[in-house]
Amino acid sequence: MFSNKQIFVYDIKDFNFIVKSCEENESSFDNILRQTWKQAEQNKIFRYILNIKDSKILKGKYKFLAQLNPDRTQYRRAPESITSMVQSFNSTRFNFTKLTQQEILFDIGNGDTNDIIAINSSPLEQSHCLFLAERLKCLPQIMTEYSLCKVIELCLSLRAFFNGLCALSSVNHLHWHLYYLKYEMLLEYIDICNYVSGVHLLIEYPAKGFCLKLSDFKNIEDFVSRAFVVVNYLQLRQMAHNVYITRAKSKSNDELYNDVRIYIWVRKPFTGVKNITAILPGVCELFGHLTISENIIIISYTHISYILDETVYNNLTQDDIINLLHDITEECFLLIKDELKNILEK
Secondary structure, eight states: OOOTTOEEOOOGGGSOSSEETTOOOOOHHHHHHHHHHHHHHHTTOSSSOOOOOEEEEOSSTTOOEEEEOHHHHHHSOOOOOBOOTTOOOOTTSOOGGGOOGGGEEEEESSSSSSSEEEEOSSOSSTTOEEEETTGGGOOOSOOOHHHHHHHHHHTTSSEEEEEOTTTTOSSSSOOEEEEOOOSOOGGGTOOOEEEETTEEEEOSSSSOEEEEEGGGSSSHHHHHHHHHHHHHHHHHTTOOEEEEEEEEOSSTTOOEEOEEEEEEEEOOOOOBSOOTTEEOOOHHHHHTEEEEOSSEEEEOSSOEEEEOOTTHHHHOOHHHHHHHHHHHHHHHHHHHHHHHHHHHTO
């Protein structure tokens, strides 16, 4: 559990595998995260106090969530220039070995500060934090099976996401994002299509991709192993990708969340320093969660539309997002779909 040395030790009984949407019972991990995150906020450790000015569901069947958070654009740390899927860790750039003690919320495991939960200094939502797996090994932002397994164990009450290299990652040091998002999202229950054993296709959605469900597997280890085959193949092929993990249910009006889904998107690469005043589709955008500043640029790979009107948030439509997500994923998905199936069927 949680000690004066800020160490959290857990086992499987500490987490709620099946929860109701209206249920307030939280795991011990949730309690500790909320407590330490709120304390960091009170101590003014973040670059800004989280202030989401407005949230809305865009009209249309995809139920995209848009949130107005102008401070994130204005105050966040300048992103690192990412130019390659095999870019090495660079100790001279910002990395997570340079965190202050105040930025570390707590240690997970044995207290060696190798696996930790740290603040995200520019939060998207309440309790938005980073899980840093094997931090002291100074690994680049290339997913490991170990980090995937650990984050699934931890995120049963949260949502987790991973932006890979050339897929809108801002720091080339292995990390996952964790956060709470108290909105029902379409990808919690959207219909998915059979593909190969343990892997489904996300077809009826603008961002085409792959999906795995915990309920298809006997245990977390098998779930993780199968998902990592997909991710690792994309890594070996040097294809940019994003991963999102969410609690799931059978249909929209179900109160019971009794499953976990992993979504994996292969997408067009983005290289260089990302424009933080733009809607660039990272993993949250692919999932349907859009963070909007008051003045933005919408960038796609077939055209660039400059929108500098302060009313852009009010005027944003589902069609704007459909075009963006389709443009970033469709070509790569079709390119890899048959090839990946052959790998998974071996």
